[in-house]
Amino acid sequence: MLRIAVPNKGVLSEPAAEMLAESGYRQRRSTKDLAVYDPDNDTEFFYLRPRDIAVYVAAGTLDVGITGRDMLLETAPDDGEGPVAVEVMSLGFGRxxxxxxxxxxxxxxxxxxxxxxxxxxxxxxxxxxxxxxxxxxxxxxxxxxxxxxxxxxxxxxxxxxxxxxxxxxxxxxxxxxxxxxxxSEAIMVRREGPRRSRPSPSCGAGSRACSSPAST
Ligand SMILES: Nc1ncnc2c1ncn2[C@@H]1O[C@H](COP(=O)(O)OP(=O)(O)OP(=O)(O)O)[C@@H](O)[C@H]1O
Ligand SMILES: O=P(O)(O)OC[C@H]1O[C@H](OP(=O)(O)OP(=O)(O)O)[C@H](O)[C@@H]1O
The missing domain is CATH 3.40.190.10 (Periplasmic binding protein-like II)
Incomplete structure (x- = not known):
């Protein structure tokens, strides 16, 4: 199952939900909903503060997220230590x-x-x-x-x-x-593993345990 973070408020919230709905994903009915499961696409959406989204993605608890480029660089800066969230693509709104x-x-x-x-x-x-x-x-x-x-x-x-x-x-x-x-504009982010820390000998490539926050 894919787990995606979507802005729950602010100027990115509505266009992000619209983009996902137009792409055929089920979206929340009420702004009070915290999460929605879309069984047709086996995807769960979590509605979070844009400022927090890169934090969840960097930690590996969510697979991808929609946030602002400025928010990503503010909350999950790539300082060479530990895992980070990285920009995958720009989305053309929230400039x-x-x-x-x-x-x-x-x-x-x-x-x-x-x-x-x-x-x-x-x-x-x-x-x-x-x-x-x-x-x-x-x-x-x-x-x-x-x-x-x-x-x-x-x-x-x-x-x-x-x-x-x-x-x-x-x-x-x-x-x-x-x-x-x-x-800045709205972007999609995903996690990237630590750049400078050495791989643990006990972790095979693609190991789930190696991508958990506790292992970094
Ligand atoms: N007119 C605008 N005003 C504010 N943010 C904008 C605007 N246009 C685009 N953005 C983008 O929207 C994001 C800010 O979202 P939001 O409005 O939720 O921010 P915030 O009010 O600072 O958030 P929070 O209340 O969680 O601290 C940033 O990525 C910002 O660049
Ligand atoms: O250049 P403008 O078109 O005027 O837009 C920019 C303003 O909008 C945002 O505030 P927001 O409404 O998000 O409130 P905030 O300052 O409390 O975050 C931003 O922080 C600026 O204050």
Missing amino acids: SSFRFASPVESGIEKVEQLARKRIATAYPVLLRRFLEESGIEADVVKLDGAVETACRLGVADAVCDVVETGTTLRAAGLHIIGEPVLT
Whole structure:
């Protein structure tokens, strides 16, 4: 049986379910349903937070999942240790970019000016990686959402957030700084085993035990 993770809410949820239904898979009838079994395709669908989907797939408890590229890189980064989830294909919906923005009147116009500033984000792993690669030292303020309001309320000097149309940024009096840190869209992910750890001598190729999270 195939076990597939599908976003249970957020902008990826509806198009993901529609895509699966159009492909002939049974989908949930109510947004309260947590899982659905499709006997015709011997497939079980689990409706999970997009932020959690790559975690389940990387752990090997689900075979594949639909999430955002930014979510995958945030929650199951390939740091060379242990199993990861990897992108199999892009799905053509949920397009967005992950970008810096600051208050129009802040005088911050370039990414380099973010040094020693406080940057609010819901994607601290992605942001820290970018800052490290760019040699910029800044304070990362982790928030869960509505990140654009952080500057107005004084907890950050700039933000790094998901932008689609730019409407939310503009409404908060922010302007974009620099190029996108990442461009994202909905993707399908599957598990990939550890890259750098040595194979255990007791594990034969394709052994189920070798792909369980406990063995990594
Ligand atoms: N306009 C948009 N707003 C938000 N996310 C978008 C948008 N367009 C595409 N996405 C993508 O949808 C995914 C975010 O999903 P969701 O809306 O559930 O996020 P979230 O609100 O941060 O989630 P959570 O509440 O679980 O932390 C990301 O992959 C993001 O890139
Ligand atoms: O560029 P836009 O078209 O305005 O879209 C981007 C906005 O939408 C998302 O927020 P969401 O609605 O997911 O709420 P959240 O910030 O609480 O996650 C994202 O975090 C931005 O705030």
